[in-house]
Amino acid sequence: MEQPNRPRRAAPSVRNAPAPAAPRPQPRPVRDARETRKQARLRALQRQSVWTGAFFLAAILTLAAVSLALPDRDFSPAENRRLKQFPVFSVSSLLNGSYFNDWNSYAAEQFAGRDRWITLDLAFRRLLGAKEANGVLLCRDGYLMEPPAAPDTAALEKSRDAINAFAARHPELSVSMAVVPNAAAILTDRLPENVPLRDQLADISAFASGLEGVQFLDVSPALLAHSGEPLYYKTDHHWTTYGARIAFEAIAPALGIDGAAMGYDTYAVSADFEGTLAAKSGCHDTLDVIEIAVPRTDVLFYRADEGDPARLATLYDDASLSGNDKYAVFLGGNAPRTDITTTAGTGRTLLLFKDSYANCFVQFLYPYFDRIILIDPRYYYASADDVLRRESVTDVLFLYNANTFFTDRSLSEVLAP
Numbered sequence: 415m416e417q418p419n420r421p422r423r424a425a426p427s428v429r430n431a432p433a434p435a436a437p438r439p440q441p442r443p444v445r446d447a448r449e450t451r452k453q454a455r456l457r458a459l460q461r462q463s464v465w466t467g468a469f470f471l472a473a474i475l476t477l478a479a480v481s482l483a484l485p486d487r488d489f490s491p492a493e494n495r496r497l498k499q500f501p502v503f504s505v506s507s508l509l510n511g512s513y514f515n516d517w518n519s520y521a522a523e524q525f526a527g528r529d530r531w532i533t534l535d536l537a538f539r540r541l542l543g544a545k546e547a548n549g550v551l552l553c554r555d556g557y558l559m560e561p562p563a564a565p566d567t568a569a570l571e572k573s574r575d576a577i578n579a580f581a582a583r584h585p586e587l588s589v590s591m592a593v594v595p596n597a598a599a600i601l602t603d604r605l606p607e608n609v610p611l612r613d614q615l616a617d618i619s620a621f622a623s624g625l626e627g628v629q630f631l632d633v634s635p636a637l638l639a640h641s642g643e644p645l646y647y648k649t650d651h652h653w654t655t656y657g658a659r660i661a662f663e664a665i666a667p668a669l670g671i672d673g674a675a676m677g678y679d680t681y682a683v684s685a686d687f688e689g690t691l692a693a694k695s696g697c698h699d700t701l702d703v704i705e706i707a708v709p710r711t712d713v714l715f716y717r718a719d720e721g722d723p724a725r726l727a728t729l730y731d732d733a734s735l736s737g738n739d740k741y742a743v744f745l746g747g748n749a750p751r752t753d754i755t756t757t758a759g760t761g762r763t764l765l766l767f768k769d770s771y772a773n774c775f776v777q778f779l780y781p782y783f784d785r786i787i788l789i790d791p792r793y794y795y796a797s798a799d800d801v802l803r804r805e806s807v808t809d810v811l812f813l814y815n816a817n818t819f820f821t822d823r824s825l826s827e828v829l830a831p
Contacts, residue, residue, distance in 0.1 A: 559597045559604075562817065565821070577812065593815075594816065601645070617816065633661040635664070643660075649687065654704075655680070656705070706730060714756065719752050730745075744776075756780055756781070756784055758781055763809070766810075785805070787807070
């Protein structure tokens with residue numbers, strides 16, 4: 415049977431086809447959110463760095479401007495030394511680099527508030543466990559010490575040759591020498607642990623072995639025997655009056671001095687002494703006591719400093735006790751030449767070449783010589799032979815601390831004929 419015709423369905427038109435369903439929105443990955451937060455933090459840190467850098471740059475520029483505006487200081491009373499001055503320009507200094515080195519030194523020593531910055535630097539170093547500050551050892555029991563200096567070999571050999579030649583030219587004189595070790599070589603139990611230091615006692619011994627015609631007076635054993643006692647100041651590089659007395663009594667027989675164990679009247683003249691090591695390191699934890707020792711003797715004397723017509727019946731300068739350099743109470747500090755004339759009646763005149771360690775040592779010497787002529791070669795520009803021609807010198811003593819002597823370049827000039 416024939417099937418009835420069914421209507422055919424029209425083919426769907428592409429134009430009329432239903433649009434595909436839009437994809438469902440997917441949530442942003444967690445990683446994208448983390449990256450966004452990280453970028454935000456980085457931008458915040460960058461802004462913080464910019465502001466921090468701007469602050470420090472402004473502080474540095476302000477400090478530099480203030481430093482330039484203030485007059486330069488010629489001398490630092492706290493450190494008892496002269497400060498670097500504005501460098502003088504020259505083509506040669508520019509070419510050899512010394513001009514810029516001088517500029518760095520000038521800027522370091524003349525910037526505003528320098529002493530306070532040194533103290534702040536020390537506080538920061540201590541937090542980090544530092545054992546030294548600005549070249550100063552931070553030791554036990556409040557001691558500040560200089561590290562033993564490495565000898566300037568060329569200068570030391572020149573000094574030794576000059577001393578030997580001087581002794582050879584003057585065989586009629588009794589010539590002696592003492593090089594005093596510094597605190598770090600004697601008070602070894604106060605040193606910070608595991609700090610490598612030179613063996614200063616070995617350096618002294620090596621120097622002494624090359625002397626000819628000179629009696630070397632080794633004060634090290636006597637000082638080591640009293641190392642538990644106050645031989646050196648805690649805040650300064652000098653030895654104390656007590657340390658000088660221990661050394662004097664040890665070497666007196668070799669100097670031909672009898673009765674060196676006479677009594678002394680000891681007086682504390684300052685209880686608030688802060689020395690150069692305190693200023694250099696910025697450490698102000700300790701104050702020292704300065705004492706003087708007056709021998710119980712009937713010997714009278716007067717003192718005259720070169721260039722000063724005054725005759726002083728004292729070895730001490732009370733005015734220094736109100737200043738920053740209280741150690742200058744001994745002889746008023748360093749002078750090129752100081753003459754002490756006494757009533758000892760021993761027929762002996764001592765020519766003493768010295769540094770500042772001798773300033774408190776001479777109070778023990780004066781009862782035993784008719785005259786003592788002290789010469790500090792760092793400030794004296796005449797020849798020692800000229801002194802010998804004019805004065806009836808019988809004895810010569812060289813007395814230095816090791817750190818000064820091992821780097822000294824002035825003694826050989828004064829000893830030159």
